[in-house]
Each structure stands twice: as structure tokens, then as C-alpha cells.
Amino acid sequence: MDTAQTVSLIEDILKGNKTRKDLDVVEDKALRAALQKVSFVVLEKQIAYRSLNDLRINYDKIINALSCAIVLLQSDKNFPGYSEAARHSLEIISLELPFHNAALYLVPENPGEDGLVELVGYYNREEQRVIITGDQEEPLIHGPEEGIIGWVSQHRETALLGDVERDTRFLPIDGLGMQVSSLICTPLVSRGKFMGVLSFSHHIKGFFHEHDIRILETMGEFIAYYLYHSVLVGCAEESP
Amino acid sequence: MDTAQTVSLIEDILKGNKTRKDLDVVEDKALRAALQKVSFVVLEKQIAYRSLNDLRINYDKIINALSCAIVLLQSDKNFPGYSEAARHSLEIISLELPFHNAALYLVPENPGEDGLVELVGYYNREEQRVIITGDQEEPLIHGPEEGIIGWVSQHRETALLGDVERDTRFLPIDGLGMQVSSLICTPLVSRGKFMGVLSFSHHIKGFFHEHDIRILETMGEFIAYYLYHSVLVGCAEESP
CATH class of the missing domain: 3.30.450.40 (GAF domain)
Known part of the structure; x- marks a missing residue:
């Protein structure tokens, strides 16, 4: 596998276009293992961002509910x-x-x-x-x-x-x-x-x-x- | 740069041991750019995990404060x-x-x-x-x-x-x-x-x-x- 092929493979992994299975074509064992790790980091990053987004939404909802409760409890009526x-x-x-x-x-x-x-x-x-x-x-x-x-x-x-x-x-x-x-x-x-x-x-x-x-x-x-x-x-x- | 060197570089990047500047030694322009992108994904992943951790701590604190408020308001005294x-x-x-x-x-x-x-x-x-x-x-x-x-x-x-x-x-x-x-x-x-x-x-x-x-x-x-x-x-x- 020449450098150009390796580069193209890395680009594809970063875009999320390659699954772990797709990397089986890489003959060099060490390179294949390294690229699989890269693919895993890409996946981890995606999961972390998704979780972060979900948690932010929940966090905002709780803050909203709290503000509502406080406004209610503070109302002078x-x-x-x-x-x-x-x-x-x-x-x-x-x-x-x-x-x-x-x-x-x-x-x-x-x-x-x-x-x-x-x-x-x-x-x-x-x-x-x-x-x-x-x-x-x-x-x-x-x-x-x-x-x-x-x-x-x-x-x-x-x-x-x-x-x-x-x-x-x-x-x-x-x-x-x-x-x-x-x-x-x-x-x-x-x-x-x-x-x-x-x-x-x-x-x-x-x-x-x-x-x-x-x-x-x-x-x-x-x-x-x-x-x-x-x-x-x-x-x-x-x-x- | 042979495959063994590329693999070693990728492993280092994944461990966070290489900065963007360290990659200047890679002569092949396309490979350098691809590896810099991998290094960036590793950084993004770290930041996402750290933010997730911070947000989880804050979230838990708010939930704790809320539970405390509810126990207090519910107490029958x-x-x-x-x-x-x-x-x-x-x-x-x-x-x-x-x-x-x-x-x-x-x-x-x-x-x-x-x-x-x-x-x-x-x-x-x-x-x-x-x-x-x-x-x-x-x-x-x-x-x-x-x-x-x-x-x-x-x-x-x-x-x-x-x-x-x-x-x-x-x-x-x-x-x-x-x-x-x-x-x-x-x-x-x-x-x-x-x-x-x-x-x-x-x-x-x-x-x-x-x-x-x-x-x-x-x-x-x-x-x-x-x-x-x-x-x-x-x-x-x-x-x-």
C-alpha cells in the first residue's frame, strides 16, 4: 500500500466512510491496527459529541423548570x-x-x-x-x-x-x-x-x-x- | 517515510504525544495533512470528554440541589x-x-x-x-x-x-x-x-x-x- 492509498484511507476514516471491517483489506498488520484505532477515535468523538448535546438539552430543560419554580415561589400573590x-x-x-x-x-x-x-x-x-x-x-x-x-x-x-x-x-x-x-x-x-x-x-x-x-x-x-x-x-x- | 514509520507516527498521535508542529517532519504533503487531521480529531475527542465530564458534574449538582429542595418542601412539618x-x-x-x-x-x-x-x-x-x-x-x-x-x-x-x-x-x-x-x-x-x-x-x-x-x-x-x-x-x- 503506497502513501497515496494510505492517505486516501485515512481521509475516508475521518469522514466516517469506513467501518472496521472495511479495513480488513489493509495487508500490513501494524498499519491495519493503527487505522482501526483511528477509526475508533472518530467513533468515540461522535458519541461524545452526541452525549454532550443530549446532556446540554436536558440541562437546559432542568434550568428552565427551576426558573419556572423559582418565579412561581417568588411571586408575591x-x-x-x-x-x-x-x-x-x-x-x-x-x-x-x-x-x-x-x-x-x-x-x-x-x-x-x-x-x-x-x-x-x-x-x-x-x-x-x-x-x-x-x-x-x-x-x-x-x-x-x-x-x-x-x-x-x-x-x-x-x-x-x-x-x-x-x-x-x-x-x-x-x-x-x-x-x-x-x-x-x-x-x-x-x-x-x-x-x-x-x-x-x-x-x-x-x-x-x-x-x-x-x-x-x-x-x-x-x-x-x-x-x-x-x-x-x-x-x-x-x-x- | 515507510509504513513502519507511518504506523509509529499514528500511534504517537493517538496517544497525544505529537503536536501539530511535530508533524512538520512528514515530507509528503498529503500524508502530513491527513495526520494533522487525525491529531485534530484526537484533540476534539479529549475536549468533548472533558466538557461532558464537567457538564455531568454540574448536572448532578443541580439534581442534588433539586432533590434537597423537594425533600424540604415535602417535609410535613x-x-x-x-x-x-x-x-x-x-x-x-x-x-x-x-x-x-x-x-x-x-x-x-x-x-x-x-x-x-x-x-x-x-x-x-x-x-x-x-x-x-x-x-x-x-x-x-x-x-x-x-x-x-x-x-x-x-x-x-x-x-x-x-x-x-x-x-x-x-x-x-x-x-x-x-x-x-x-x-x-x-x-x-x-x-x-x-x-x-x-x-x-x-x-x-x-x-x-x-x-x-x-x-x-x-x-x-x-x-x-x-x-x-x-x-x-x-x-x-x-x-x-
């Missing part, structure tokens, strides 16, 4: 009831995390039946606005096991749907009239009390990943804590 | 006063973040003078125990601008000391009798109210980095929020 506090939370979520749709459901003040949740409002990322369920409108209530929201409120577990069409738990009611292909939702629990459901959705399939579960559950923890305490403090401050 | 809530916070910090010393200072209930803070307790990582300042003992109070704790409570800014010996703001009183070489501390502020100082220290110089500032400030936000609200709720629950 207390509320007489959970639905007012939930509306405020939804407004902050839509400002801090505007890249997906968000919806907040709460256990109604007089639930009647166990496992019911009622839509408080949602954020539509396409229209970039928060839609609050008015008191005039017919309330949107999910019964137990009704849609994915009903499933989450019944099972009190986070649900990740990479493709809503492939999940029988998803019903049109869960989409809230928005174009939804993937969805992740988590129960809101504070001090053992089930308070509602937080849901994020997106029109792209597979928008949410396994690692988003932890981030969403963290968000859920903070929001449940916020709802519980801002109402408690709101009541405490109102009483003389 | 409310307290009649800030110092009881602060002691509880310190116990959780020492369980969740046991790799450095931690200390918590609060504005005394009757501060008298502005800018005073009093030590509530500290965690000694070497002895792995929390030391709570008892009511019998002489309280350890920092006046304004007294030591780095006094500086933080006066300026209400986070301070990062890579080497306490090189910072005139640091006084022996800040070390709390522990071996301290580096330190980071942040003011605790909730709803504009200055409540105290949270401090982490370590016996190794340069243990804390620029990116720890954000993490510590986040911790400070949660702890200040927790102190403020657990006392408010504690009082609300006690009143009939």
Missing part, C-alpha cells in the same frame, strides 16, 4: 382558592416554558365523586395564549379513567405518550382542541393530598422523552406545593 | 419560629448534600441593630454531624461587615471564595472551628425580606466554582421560601 392559584401558576408556566402546550386540572371544590378533575385552563403554544375556563362555560370534567387525564388522576402516576394515536388511554377530550401528537402528564400531590393534574403536550410525535418524566414530576412537586401553601397563606393573611 | 424551621432545613441539607460543610445564619428575632445575623447551626462533613447552637450557649452573632457572613448579610450578594486566605473579607469566626479553605455563601431572601445567610465550605481550595453560584442561589431561594412559609403556615394551623 396568595389566593383565596386553589383555582385562582392554579390560574396564576398556568400563567407563569406559559411565560417560562412556552415551547409546548400546558394544561392544569384540579379536583373540584365539591368533587362529589372520587377521582374527578376539572380543567382550570390551558396554554396554546401556537396561539401563544392562556385560555382560562370561565365560570360561565360548561366545566370540562374528566371522570376516573376518562382519557389519559382520568387515568393519571386515578393511578396517581406520571404518563408519557410518545404517540397519542398508539395509546388507547388517550381520548379526544385530552387534546383540548389543540393538535396533539405527544403528551406527558403528572399528578399534583402535596402532603399526600391529590390536588390535580399537570399536562404538557406537543404537535410533534416523540417530543417528550424518558428523562422528561423526572423534570415534569419536579415541576409537579413545586406546583402542588405552591397551590397548597399559597391558599393556606392567603387564608392566614385574610383572617385577622 | 411546620414550625412556630424561624430558628426551628432553619434547624430542620439544616438537617435536610446535611442529609442530601453531605459532601461539604454547611452553616445557617438567621436574623435574630429582635435584631436591635440592622444587618446582624446569628448562627443557628452547622453541619461538619468530617464528623458527619449537625451541631445546633443551643439556647444555653453564647450566641454567635456576626455584625454588619464582620467576616464574609457579615459581608453577605450587608451586601445581600452571593460570595465565592476560592481560597479564604487570599480574601480579606474572611475572618476566623467564619470557619466555625472547621478546616475551611474555600467557601460560598448566599443571602436568604423571601418576598424582599432578608432572613439570613446559607454558607457551604470545604477544606480543599477551589472546591466551589463559578457555576456553583447559580446552584447555591437556587438552594437559597427554596430555603428562604420554606422558612417564610413553614412559619406562616405553622402559625395559621395553630390559630383556631
